Amino acid sequence: MRRSPSFLAGAASAAAVLVLALPAPALAADGDGGFTIKDSRITESSGLAASHLHPGIYWTHNDSDDGPYLYAVDSRTGETVATITMKGVGAPRDVEAISLGPDGDLYVGDIGDNLGGKWSYVWIYKLPEPKVLKDQTIRATQYVVKYADGPRNAEALMVHPKTGRVYIADKNEDGGHLYEGPARLSTSGTNIFRPVATIDLWVTDGAFSPDGQQLVVRGYFGGIAYDWNDGKLKRQGRLNVPLQRQGESVTYTPDGSKLMYGSEGKDSPVQPGSVPGGGSGSKSPSEGGGSASAGGGGGMSSGAKGALAVAAVLAAGFGLRRLLRKS
Numbered sequence: 001m002r003r004s005p006s007f008l009a010g011a012a013s014a015a016a017v018l019v020l021a022l023p024a025p026a027l028a029a030d031g032d033g034g035f036t037i038k039d040s041r042i043t044e045s046s047g048l049a050a051s052h053l054h055p056g057i058y059w060t061h062n063d064s065d066d067g068p069y070l071y072a073v074d075s076r077t078g079e080t081v082a083t084i085t086m087k088g089v090g091a092p093r094d095v096e097a098i099s100l101g102p103d104g105d106l107y108v109g110d111i112g113d114n115l116g117g118k119w120s121y122v123w124i125y126k127l128p129e130p131k132v133l134k135d136q137t138i139r140a141t142q143y144v145v146k147y148a149d150g151p152r153n154a155e156a157l158m159v160h161p162k163t164g165r166v167y168i169a170d171k172n173e174d175g176g177h178l179y180e181g182p183a184r185l186s187t188s189g190t191n192i193f194r195p196v197a198t199i200d201l202w203v204t205d206g207a208f209s210p211d212g213q214q215l216v217v218r219g220y221f222g223g224i225a226y227d228w229n230d231g232k233l234k235r236q237g238r239l240n241v242p243l244q245r246q247g248e249s250v251t252y253t254p255d256g257s258k259l260m261y262g263s264e265g266k267d268s269p270v271q272p273g274s275v276p277g278g279g280s281g282s283k284s285p286s287e288g289g290g291s292a293s294a295g296g297g298g299g300m301s302s303g304a305k306g307a308l309a310v311a312a313v314l315a316a317g318f319g320l321r322r323l324l325r326k327s
Contacts, residue, residue: 032253032260034271037073039080041066046155047098047205048249048262048270049106053129057081058251058270060262063112064094068125068140070106072133075270082133086140089125097157097205097249101164104129108140109157111168117151124157124166124185143185148194152176155248156206156217168193169203169217176203178233197233200224205249210256214277218250218261225276242271 037045037060044062051057056075068086073079086108094112101107110123127140145168156169165183170176179193199217201224206217208228215226216239223239241247244263251260252275259273 032075032258032272034269035073035075036078037262037268037270038078039071039073040266042071042073042080042268043266044248044264045262045268046096046112046248046264047109047157048251048260049098049100050251050254050260051129052100052104052254053131054133055254057133058260059098059100059106059129060249061095061098061108063096063248063264066092066095068092070098070108082130083135084127084130085137086125086127087137088139089123089142092123092125093119096155099157099159099166099207100129100161101126101159101166102161103164107157107159107166109154109168111145111154111157113151113153116153120151121146121190122154124191126185141187143187144190145181146190146192147179148192154179155204158206158208158215160212161208161210162212167206169199169206171203173202175200180231196231204247207251207259209252209275210254214275216250216259216276218247220247223250227277236276239276240273242273244269244271 042060042062045060046063047061049059051059051072058073058075059070060073061070068089070084070086071080072082074081092110094114095108095110096112097109099107105126106129108125110125113119113122122145124143124145125140126143127138130136130138152170154168154170158167160167166181166185168179170179176199177195178197178199180196181193182191185191201217201222202219203217204219206215208215213228215228215233217224218239218241221241223241225236225239227234227236242261244261246264247261248264249262253260257275259275260270261273262268262270
C-alpha cells in the first residue's frame with residue numbers, strides 16, 4: 001500500500017540508510033534460508049503464504065493497480081513458476097494479504113483502504129490452491145466483508161489452520177484490533193467481522209503457525225508473537241523482524257520451524273527469522289531470536305548490530321517509536 005508523505009519523509013530515509021548497512025540475505029538450497037523475488041511484474045509484494053501442495057513454493061501478489069493475479073514463486077530460484085488469474089471477482093481494489101486455510105483453499109484479502117474508511121465494505125476471495133503449477137485462470141468465490149465498528153484500513157488476513165475461521169487485523173499507527181469473522185463465510189449476505197482483541201502494533205501482516213497455537217503480527221520495524229490460547233491472546237514477546245525497505249508480509253514455513261518475512265519493491269527479499277517459543281532451533285523473543293542471516297537463527301553479525309545502533313538514533317529523530325508501542 002502507498003504511504004503518506006509524512007511517513008515517507010522520515011521512515012523511508014531511515015530505512016534506506018539501514019538497508020544499505022545490512023548484508024544481503026544469503027540463499028539456501030531449499031529456499032528457507034532466504035530468497036529474492038525476481039519477477040519484474042512483482043514490485044509491491046504485499047502478502048506471502050507457503051504452499052501446502054508444492055514444497056518450496058510461496059504465493060504472493062501485488063497490492064493495488066495490478067489486477068486479479070497471484071504468483072507462485074519458487075524459493076529455490078526466486079523465479080515465478082505460475083501465474084493465476086482469478087475470475088468471478090470483478091476488479092480488485094487493494095489486495096493486501098493471502099493465507100491458506102485447512103480446506104486447501106487460498107484466501108485473498110482485498111482489504112486495503114488508503115483513506116482508512118473510504119469503502120463501507122471490502123472483499124475476501126477464495127479459490128483452490130492449484131494442484132498443477134502452470135499459468136491458468138481459476139474461478140474464485142467472492143465474500144463481502146464489513147466491520148462491526150465501521151470501515152477501516154487493513155493489511156493482515158489470517159485463516160486459522162484448524163477451525164478455518166478468518167481473522168483480520170486492522171492497520172492503525174497507534175495500534176488496532178484483531179477482528180473475527182463468522183464461523184463460515186457466506187456468499188448470500190454481508191460477513192460481519194467483530195473486534196475480539198487489541199493488537200498493539202501498526203500491523204502490515206500476520207500469520208498463524210501450522211498447528212494453530214501461535215499468532216504473529218508484523219509491522220515495518222517490529223512484530224509481536226502471541227499464544228493463540230483458543231482465541232484469548234496471550235502475548236509471548238516481540239519478534240526480531242529483519243530490516244526491510246517496506247516490510248509487508250510474513251508467513252511460517254510449512255513445517256513451522258521458521259518465519260519468512262517479505263517486502264515490497266523490485267527484486268524484494270524474503271528473509272528468514274526464528275519462531276518464538278518453538279520451531280526447529282528457535283529462541284524466544286527475549287533471547288534474541290532470528291536475524292536476517294541465512295537459517296534465521298543465531299546471533300547478529302557486527303554489521304547488523306551497527307546498523308541497528310544507527311536505527312535507534314534515527315528512530316528517535318523521526319519518531320519511529322510510534323510504530324511499535326510499549327505494552
